[in-house]
Amino acid sequence: QQRYNPAEIEPKWQARWDADALLYAAEGHDSGKPKYYCLEMLPYPSGQLHMGHVRNYAIGDALARHMWMRGYNVLHPMGWDAFGLPAENAALKNNTPPREWTLANISAMRKQMRRMGLSYDWSTEVTTCLPDYYRWNQWFFVKMFEAGLAYRKKSKVNWCPDCQTVLANEQVVAGRCWRHEDTIVEQRDLTQWFLRITKYSDELLEGLDKLDGWPEKVRTMQRNWIGRSEGALVDFAVDGEVKAPGCAKITVFTTRVDTIFGATSVQLAPEHAVAKAFAAEDAGLAAKIDGLLAEQQRAREAGDVGAIEKHGVDTGRFAVNPFNGQRVPIWVGNYILADYGTGAIMSVPAHDERDFEFAQKYGLEIRRVIAPKAGGEEPALPYTAEDDAVLIGSGEWTGLGCVEAQQKMAAFAQSKGFGTATVTYRLKDWGVSRQRYWGTPIPMVYCENGHAGLEPGGVVALPESALPVVLPPQVEITQQGGSPLGRVAEFVNTTCPVCGGPARRETDTMDTFVDSSWYFYRYTDAKNDAAPFASEKANYWFPIDQYIGGVEHAILHLIYSRFWTKVMRDLGLVKNDEPAERLFTQGMVIKDGAKMSKSKGNVVSPDDMIARYGADATRMYALFAAPPDRDLEWQEEGVAGISRFLGRVHRLVTKYADVARTAGKREGSGSEVEQKVLRKLHQTIAKMTQDFSGRWHFNTSIAAIMTLIKELVEVEPAMDAGEVSAAAVAEVFRNLVLLLAPFAPFFAAEMWEQIGGDGVVFRTAWPVANEDLAREDEIEIPVQVNGKLVNVVKVPAGSDEATVKAAALEDEKVKARIEGKSVVKVIVVPGKLVNLVVK
Ligand code: ANZ
Numbered sequence: 115q116q117r118y119n120p121a122e123i124e125p126k127w128q129a130r131w132d133a134d135a136l137l138y139a140a141e142g143h144d145s146g147k148p149k150y151y152c153l154e155m156l157p158y159p160s161g162q163l164h165m166g167h168v169r170n171y172a173i174g175d176a177l178a179r180h181m182w183m184r185g186y187n188v189l190h191p192m193g194w195d196a197f198g199l200p201a202e203n204a205a206l207k208n209n210t211p212p213r214e215w216t217l218a219n220i221s222a223m224r225k226q227m228r229r230m231g232l233s234y235d236w237s238t239e240v241t242t243c244l245p246d247y248y249r250w251n252q253w254f255f256v257k258m259f260e261a262g263l264a265y266r267k268k269s270k271v272n273w274c275p276d277c278q279t280v281l282a283n284e285q286v287v288a289g290r291c292w293r294h295e296d297t298i299v300e301q302r303d304l305t306q307w308f309l310r311i312t313k314y315s316d317e318l319l320e321g322l323d324k325l326d327g328w329p330e331k332v333r334t335m336q337r338n339w340i341g342r343s344e345g346a347l348v349d350f351a352v353d354g355e356v357k358a359p360g361c362a363k364i365t366v367f368t369t370r371v372d373t374i375f376g377a378t379s380v381q382l383a384p385e386h387a388v389a390k391a392f393a394a395e396d397a398g399l400a401a402k403i404d405g406l407l408a409e410q411q412r413a414r415e416a417g418d419v420g421a422i423e424k425h426g427v428d429t430g431r432f433a434v435n436p437f438n439g440q441r442v443p444i445w446v447g448n449y450i451l452a453d454y455g456t457g458a459i460m461s462v463p464a465h466d467e468r469d470f471e472f473a474q475k476y477g478l479e480i481r482r483v484i485a486p487k488a489g490g491e492e493p494a495l496p497y498t499a500e501d502d503a504v505l506i507g508s509g510e511w512t513g514l515g516c517v518e519a520q521q522k523m524a525a526f527a528q529s530k531g532f533g534t535a536t537v538t539y540r541l542k543d544w545g546v547s548r549q550r551y552w553g554t555p556i557p558m559v560y561c562e563n564g565h566a567g568l569e570p571g572g573v574v575a576l577p578e579s580a581l582p583v584v585l586p587p588q589v590e591i592t593q594q595g596g597s598p599l600g601r602v603a604e605f606v607n608t609t610c611p612v613c614g615g616p617a618r619r620e621t622d623t624m625d626t627f628v629d630s631s632w633y634f635y636r637y638t639d640a641k642n643d644a645a646p647f648a649s650e651k652a653n654y655w656f657p658i659d660q661y662i663g664g665v666e667h668a669i670l671h672l673i674y675s676r677f678w679t680k681v682m683r684d685l686g687l688v689k690n691d692e693p694a695e696r697l698f699t700q701g702m703v704i705k706d707g708a709k710m711s712k713s714k715g716n717v718v719s720p721d722d723m724i725a726r727y728g729a730d731a732t733r734m735y736a737l738f739a740a741p742p743d744r745d746l747e748w749q750e751e752g753v754a755g756i757s758r759f760l761g762r763v764h765r766l767v768t769k770y771a772d773v774a775r776t777a778g779k780r781e782g783s784g785s786e787v788e789q790k791v792l793r794k795l796h797q798t799i800a801k802m803t804q805d806f807s808g809r810w811h812f813n814t815s816i817a818a819i820m821t822l823i824k825e826l827v828e829v830e831p832a833m834d835a836g837e838v839s840a841a842a843v844a845e846v847f848r849n850l851v852l853l854l855a856p857f858a859p860f861f862a863a864e865m866w867e868q869i870g871g872d873g874v875v876f877r878t879a880w881p882v883a884n885e886d887l888a889r890e891d892e893i894e895i896p897v898q899v900n901g902k903l904v905n906v907v908k909v910p911a912g913s914d915e916a917t918v919k920a921a922a923l924e925d926e927k928v929k930a931r932i933e934g935k936s937v938v939k940v941i942v943v944p945g946k947l948v949n950l951v952v953k
Pocket residue numbers: 343367368369370373383449450451452453454455456457458459460461462465466498538
């Protein structure tokens with residue numbers, strides 16, 4: 115008998131599958147089957163798969179194979195998120211053009227994926243750095259420009275000195291670059307392209323409530339990122355003359371207008387226009403404000419502006435509270451952010467933590483204007499309650515509940531013309547310009563002389579016929595700043611598509627998150643060269659039934675792609691509001707207690723594992739070692755264990771292969787051993803079917819298969835002695851192989867062939883558990899006395915109430931417990947529990 119040898123089995127099947135281009139291809143949108151779109155996040159082609167990928171793809175692949183077996187038309191595609199900085203860095207280092215480097219990495223990784231036996235439909239492969247894909251980024255960009263959703267503005271932007279490019283807010287993590295943990299992000303004033311994601315702020319927020327197939331953690335992160343705050347804008351007039359235009363009043367943003375009678379100062383961000391106006395008249399003040407600005411910058415660098423040590427300067431000027439006419443001092447504070455709300459606040463020390471701290475430090479007045487509704491002792495300050503709290507010392511508003519006062523006072527301010535209710539968001543428009551080479555060229559030109567309706571240098575969107583704007587291949591990549599494309603004269607100099615006059619191309623490229631915002635639509639129609647995709651195909655496949663990826667994308671990719679879907683819907687391209695119905699975020703792979711990473715030196719290479727134990731054992735281990743949503747501690751010993759387990763299965767299957775191949779139909783109920791084996795089999799089928807329909811605790815599925823194998827080994831002598839019918843043996847092994855198919859595809863294909871299974875194992879119907887066979891003869895029922903567990907009794911499965919009750923009352927332990935008492939009531943929950951109420 116042959117031993118299990120994955121080094122022989124796996125390449126054999128890989129070659130067969132490679133030769134069968136349609137093996138994993140989805141059927142068309144006219145397929146009669148129900149559809150299932152199973153998607154794993156596409157990788158960046160770094161050149162090597164890592165264990166995180168292996169885990170992600172093992173989960174998705176098990177699911178995709180299972181859904182095929184359940185009779186679905188499954189789309190299970192793969193592609194490459196192929197633009198981005200590493201290709202440029204590699205170009206600098208090795209002098210290989212980014213395109214060559216990227217394409218070589220892609221082919222290496224595609225090979226690894228095939229070696230892993232992943233069931234991707236390669237006919238729909240998407241590579242984002244190729245013009246057949248990125249031309250549609252450009253097409254969307256123009257559509258967004260035409261719809262007012264793409265626009266240019268000068269603003270403060272995040273600049274990474276290492277990337278030599280601008281970053282979106284979402285790419286700044288604790289003041290640092292998302293790619294360079296140690297690099298402090300600078301602020302620069304630049305004119306950049308933005309996408310108006312804020313148009314959808316409310317929809318993006320409200321949509322989260324309906325996404326109940328998404329992890330709550332991800333939804334919470336998105337809610338916080340969008341950061342909707344209801345509040346009011348209130349104008350405080352500046353007392354005395356201010357020369358600078360537009361500086362006669364300060365508009366503050368507050369979520370607690372009900373506390374306005376307790377405002378004892380107005381605080382400005384150091385960059386606020388009024389602060390600048392005061393500084394222009396007072397050099398001493400200007401220097402102090404610069405000091406605050408520097409502190410803010412340092413806090414940003416330290417990664418936490420929120421935790422800044424609060425400092426401020428008194429401007430010596432006053433503002434007038436429009437609600438009570440009171441003059442309050444105007445300060446400039448280092449804890450006021452220029453880019454949130456209006457960059458100005460009214461400070462209410464009695465009822466706000468930060469204001470309290472500040473007022474104590476500088477001896478500013480602290481005035482209570484909110485008290486508990488129930489009265490009683492004065493609460494400690496700051497007192498921040500708003501529910502069950504009322505206004506005190508607030509003129510005509512005194513006595514109102516806080517929440518009611520917020521609405522009424524905002525309406526009052528509006529009626530008097532000094533304020534309004536408002537909603538503020540933390541979410542900002544998405545800055546998409548990047549001063550890099552390896553990205554999608556932004557399809558805009560600047561007409562040098564201008565033409566009717568356009569001033570010289572004005573922006574003109576390229577017509578569809580001028581797309582794609584192809585990246586010039588020969589570009590010198592250097593460390594010097596500025597867009598590399600700006601140094602390619604043949605690229606820059608062009609003609610205006612409207613007037614034919616001289617024009618310059620935009621030389622920035624798009625943020626690579628544009629590429630991943632809609633790639634999954636392209637999979638439905640990857641070869642379309644007349645449109646990004648055909649709507650009827652996308653409408654058939656969308657929404658994605660299951661999206662699987664890392665939680666690190668909770669904000670960036672998963673918010674941008676939701677935005678993109680809404681834009682496409684409004685353009686009439688798709689019908690769905692959200693891209694993915696369900697999202698699963700798998701845990702990290704760790705080794706020796708830490709995330710696997712090059713910098714920690716604890717990386718385990720998938721290639722090594724596959725070479726040693728085979729792809730099946732490696733994949734199966736990744737599913738077995740932990741529930742998929744938890745972190746997984748990689749232990750090579752565990753992979754070896756799975757390999758030995760597959761060896762045991764291999765021995766059994768090959769041993770009984772002939773029996774399985776030639777057996778007839780099972781008849782009658784069979785011997786007791788036979789019933790026992792069949793019971794275990796059908797229980798395993800039932801359990802696995804369940805695991806596949808919810809949380810995918812594949813670790814317990816695999817454990818169940820292991821128990822089944824253990825049982826088979828135990829009854830092996832009985833099988834050899836002919837006590838289990840050939841038909842039952844065939845039933846067991848046939849189903850066993852089917853159960854293993856989603857997890858260990860090479861192995862299952864080989865075993866299927868050995869037992870003479872018909873056709874392709876992955877297209878064979880998933881087994882259905884036979885409930886009669888699965889049912890236990892006896893079940894255990896806990897018996898309680900007055901709600902306390904006393905013992906567990908065994909009764910025949912399916913017993914009626916009377917039988918269960920009798921068994922409970924006859925149990926020795928129960929008898930002892932109720933002795934001398936009278937049973938006043940017996941509660942029987944069929945199949946579950948008996949509770950005796952005694953006195
Ligand atoms: C007065 C007040 C009284 C406030 C009170 C709170 C409690 P969220 O919920 O995060 O939106 N604020 C407004 N703009 C700010 C800025 N640019 N920098 C720093 N702080 C700013 O927070 C809104 C509250 O944060 C606003 O309401 C304001 O303080 C402060 F008892 O106004 B509040």
